Amino acid sequence: MNGTTFKTCSCRDEATGKKLGKTCPKLRRPGGGEWWSSTPGRWAYQLELPAHADGRRRNPLRRRGFATLEEVEAELEHARALLALDEDPHVQRKVTELMLWCSRTPRRCRRSKKYGARSAPDRTSTPP
Ligand SMILES: [Zn+2]
Numbered sequence: 001m002n003g004t005t006f007k008t009c010s011c012r013d014e015a016t017g018k019k020l021g022k023t024c025p026k027l028r029r030p031g032g033g034e035w036w037s038s039t040p041g042r043w044a045y046q047l048e049l050p051a052h053a054d055g056r057r058r059n060p061l062r063r064r065g066f067a068t069l070e071e072v073e074a075e076l077e078h079a080r081a082l083l084a085l086d087e088d089p090h091v092q093r094k095v096t097e098l099m100l101w102c103s104r105t106p107r108r109c110r111r112s113k114k115y116g117a118r119s120a121p122d123r124t125s126t127p128p
Pocket residue numbers: 009010011020024025026027040
C-alpha cells in the first residue's frame with residue numbers, strides 16, 4: 001500500500017482563514033524546493049487502504065502530530081506491516097477496520113496498552 005509522510009502546521013491563510021496544512025511555505029526550507037524544514041510543524045502520514053468489500057474506494061488513513069520524522073516513519077511502517085500480514089483481502093479489510101477504530105479512539109487504545117504494561121509486574125508480585 002502506498003504511504004507518504006509530510007509535515008503540517010496550524011498556520012492559516014490570512015485571506016480565507018483556512019488552514020494551510022502541508023502547503024504552508026514555512027514548512028519548506030528557503031530555496032530548498034521539496035525539502036521539509038526541520039523546525040516548524042508536526043509530521044503526519046497518509047496511507048492508502050484496501051477497498052471495501054464491494055470495491056468502493058476507502059479514504060486513506062491519516063495520522064498527524066508526530067514530533068520527528070523517525071516517529072512518523074516508524075508508525076507508517078508499522079501500519080504497512082499490519083496490512084501486509086495476510087494477502088487475503090478479507091483479512092486485510094478486518095485489519096483495516098481495526099486500525100481505523102484505533103485511530104478514531106486513540107485514547108482507548110493507549111489505555112489498553114498501558115494496562116498491559118502495568119498488569120505484568122502485578123502478576124509476578126502476587127504471593128503463590
Ligand atoms: Zn505554517
